[in-house]
Amino acid sequence: MHNKYCLFDNSSLITGSYNWTYSAEIRNAENVIITDDSVVCNDFKSHFINMWSHLDAVADYSHMSLSEAKLDDLLQEYDNIYEEFQSMNNYNIIESDELELIKDIKKNAKITQLATIKSQEEHSKPRLKNNLGMRCRIGNVNDMTLHIIEQGQVLPFASVKETSTMIDNQESVCCEIVLGNSEEADRNKSILKITLYNLPKLKAGLVRFETKVRMGINGYVDVTFSCINTGMTKTKTVHISPEFIAY
Secondary structure, eight states: OOSOEEEETTTEEEEESOOSSHHHHHTSOOOEEEEOOHHHHHHHHHHHHHHHHTSOOOOOOOOOOGGGSOHHHHHHTHHHHHHHHHHHHHTTSSOHHHHHHHHHHHHHHHHHHHHHHHHHHTTOOOEESSOEEEEEEETTEEEEEEEEEOTTOBSSEEEEEEEEOSSTTOOOEEEEEEESSOSBGGGSEEEEEEEEOSOOOOOTTSSEEEEEEEEOTTSEEEEEEEETTTOOEEEEEEEOOGGGEEO
16 A cells, blocks of 8 residues: 555544655655644545445465565565664664574575576576666667677676766666667666665766676676765665576
8 A cells, every 4th residue: 555644533644655664764755744634634534434445355364484585586675675674673673683684694695696606607608698788868868778788698797887867966866777689778678776866966977876787697687886976885686587598
């Protein structure tokens, strides 16, 4: 439910972007509106009753532990998961050893990846079937594909690309990695997105970024996106289907 609000005693309403999470309180930029306006409260109450009446009751549900989650999902969302656990740890909601568990999951995953790479390297030299690139503005044309790893490249392989802001006073930028052979980014498969916020407000082209991409023979793609001006860095890992690799 993205429509986030809470109505108390039909007379006090809290609504806004606030996600009702520890991260929303500590690390996100959120807004909250609190009102006792009777018209507004009644409108929200009517909306909730109408929405509730059209929903099926949930009879069965279960909690899922981290050990049950898919490894690919954990690696792709690692930064968000870790920061959420770190927020809960700061509030003493969880113990510090639970925070260490998150680190261990990623560390063990990397060990498994390296073992798989070493084993497969002894038997084959896989190649990438499609271009791996990022959505960029090229030659004053938006939504083009900047090639990072070319089709046919022997894996494992790593590459680094530098880019910059496209408009003045740009406050955020999204690094989107795409897979496919079209020069138009929209016609390729989007596999990963990383967004950096709170960029320095400078003229277009003066805020610079570095994108490091490494792809292993087992289909794991590690992306590190950094703002050269500020040093802000985020890293994500995604696993692509074996159909995109020729063994």
